[in-house]
Amino acid sequence: MVYTNDFETVYSHYPLKKGKFQAQKTWSKLKQDGQLPEADVMIKSIHDQIKERRFLKSQNRFCPVWKHFSTWLNAGCWTDECVFTDITPKAQPKPQVSNINNLYRAYNVLVACGHEKFEEFCRGVNLTANDREAVENKYNLSFNVNELAQRAVKGV
Secondary structure, three states: OOOHHHHHHHHHHOOOOOOHHHHHHHHHHHHHOOOOOOHHHHHHHHHHHHHHHHHHHHOOOOOOOOOOHHHHHHOOHHHOOOOOOOOOOOOOOOOOOOOHHHHHHHHHHHHHHOHHHHHHHHHHOOOOHHHHHHHHHHHHHOOOHHHHHHHHHHOO
């Protein structure tokens, strides 16, 4: 006896449409033996496996080919655990890029007014920590060591 309604419903969700006749025979036997779960359980499993394979492909990882539906049924693949069903590739946060004018202004504030005003300015324009560091590095590297040594000797 073929349980066409449930079989057709589940089969319509399965991505590999080959060997339908054999799949119907396998379905009937498993159904007769009471080994098949409800259709919605199998459909959820199929969709989870589809999601997992999409994820694996998106990560350039090994992704097994689909079994024929009769093989999938005989192997009880609706019980397979899908590790990657809830994992979606997360968008990488875009690095905050400060306005170039703010970088120049921050540098000028640091040179003219000192570190305290520089920090205040950076907070006011939401300058990132990386940009603050870059401005400070430029400030520190902008001095000629020989010139500073000569000034120290002269007492300037």
